[in-house]
Amino acid sequence: MIGLEAIHKSFADVEVLRGVSVAVPERGVTALIGPSGSGKSTLLRCVNLLELPQLGRVTVGAMSLSFEPGARHAKNDVLALRRLTGMVFQNFQLFPHLTVEENVMEGLVTVLRWPRDKAQERARALLDKVGMAAKATAWPANLSGGQQQRAAIARALAPSPEVLLCDEPTSALDPELAAEVVEVLAQLAREGTTMLMATHDLRLASTIASEVVFLDRGEVVEAGPAASLFGAPQRERTRQFVASLGG
Numbered sequence: 001m002i003g004l005e006a007i008h009k010s011f012a013d014v015e016v017l018r019g020v021s022v023a024v025p026e027r028g029v030t031a032l033i034g035p036s037g038s039g040k041s042t043l044l045r046c047v048n049l050l051e052l053p054q055l056g057r058v059t060v061g062a063m064s065l066s067f068e069p070g071a072r073h074a075k076n077d078v079l080a081l082r083r084l085t086g087m088v089f090q091n092f093q094l095f096p097h098l099t100v101e102e103n104v105m106e107g108l109v110t111v112l113r114w115p116r117d118k119a120q121e122r123a124r125a126l127l128d129k130v131g132m133a134a135k136a137t138a139w140p141a142n143l144s145g146g147q148q149q150r151a152a153i154a155r156a157l158a159p160s161p162e163v164l165l166c167d168e169p170t171s172a173l174d175p176e177l178a179a180e181v182v183e184v185l186a187q188l189a190r191e192g193t194t195m196l197m198a199t200h201d202l203r204l205a206s207t208i209a210s211e212v213v214f215l216d217r218g219e220v221v222e223a224g225p226a227a228s229l230f231g232a233p234q235r236e237r238t239r240q241f242v243a244s245l246g247g
Contacts, residue, residue: 007056031209086156146177
């Protein structure tokens with residue numbers, strides 16, 4: 001479903017990703033874990049080209065783009081690949097002037113040109129799915145952090161993306177509110193939603209992910225099934241990291 005091949009990304013003189021390759025299977029959940037500054041969020045943002053790699057190849061579904069110095073891609077190609085993904089951000093990024101239902105509808109109406117009644121029907125179905133039907137007419141400012149993130153998940157799912165990308169989806173939440181979001185994501189995982197998430201929350205990763213990739217200093221240290229990587233990591237650096245977070 002997703003292939004990242006030899007991805008390099010630098011900001012000024014800082015090399016954040018050093019030839020990272022990751023394969024995300026269809027209908028599976030892959031978690032990117034690692035210390036702050038390891039490159040996991042940057043790698044996630046390279047999937048939907050919010051960050052453009054300097055080198056490497058990005059594949060989502062049947063679409064693939066290669067990057068090399070001096071290469072340019074048509075804006076339409078970048079947008080076409082981006083539309084294959086749905087993004088859940090760390091800080092929710094709901095539009096404050098729109099209700100919850102209108103937030104979920106916005107991309108369908110504005111970008112995909114759906115009729116409003118069809119978009120509203122889709123929004124209501126998704127809000128029910130994430131346990132937010134009762135808050136459809138609420139303003140984001142009147143929601144808890146967990147409710148805002150569940151609304152953001154519904155918005156990301158609205159256009160039926162091929163893969164859901166989650167960038168630290170629980171990091172802005174206290175443990176009780178984070179549990180609400182974990183349960184929604186776990187349900188999506190059980191339903192076969194393809195997901196790639198960057199997280200420092202090992203509870204989230206161990207609960208939901210089928211595969212885990214441990215990054216450190218812009219490189220893959222270890223990757224494999226979640227049960228193996230958390231239960232019996234092969235690399236000393238992985239063991240140290242998992243132990244430091246209570247894994």
